[in-house]
Amino acid sequence: MKTTVYGLAAALVLVGCHTITEELPTQPTKSPASPILTVPIPKIPLATPTPKATPTPSPTPGPGPTPSPTPTPVAGCGDPLPPGIAKMNTKIHLKGPKYTLDTTPLVHDAAYCKKVGFPDRTTCPVRPEGNPERVACETYAVGHAMDTGRAGPTWYKDGKLCTGQSDSCDNHPDNQYLLWAYGNGYYQACTEDDVCGGVQVAR
DSSP: OHHHHHHHHHHHHHHHHHHHHHHSOOOOEEOTTOSSEEOOOOOOOOOOOOOOOOOOOOOOOOOOOOOOOOOOOBTTBOSSOOOOEEEEEEEEEEOSSSEEEEEEEEEEOHHHHHHTTOTTOSEEESSOTTOTTHHHHHHHHHOBOTTTOOBSOEEEETTEEOOOSTTSEEEOSSOTTEEEEOSSEEEEEEOTTOOEEEEEEOO
């Protein structure tokens, strides 16, 4: 009887010991060639930071269109100032022993012509005949003669300045827009900007 009880007790102790051993946590492994214990460490994934979007700067607004400056009136010629001369309308004014030539500076601008009193024209003088501003406005647009220095055009005969000789021409003593022509040839009146108009004289 005692022998049986001791045997059972011994068997229970063995069985119980085996069960406890199986339930213990896994022991660290030891490399057979090294006395150092190796413990596996799980890898923890690193979070990759999301790049921030670079803000796009707002475009800087450019300067607006520059308004056209209003022309400054000149002495004796108010608004509107004449545009550039388009043509010197040159013709024979009087015939005689000496021909008298006449030239009129013309502008080509329908809006301007309407403002100064020529509503039905696209080409017109800088001011109507008799207008008190006409002389000043013509001087502003035409300039001064190269040879006399007076306000008005420079006159040429066959490409040469007038000499006053009988085969040439002479500037009128009172009006730079008039010329005395003595001989046959091609006569021209030119502005300071070299806008010219001419007439052929043949007696």
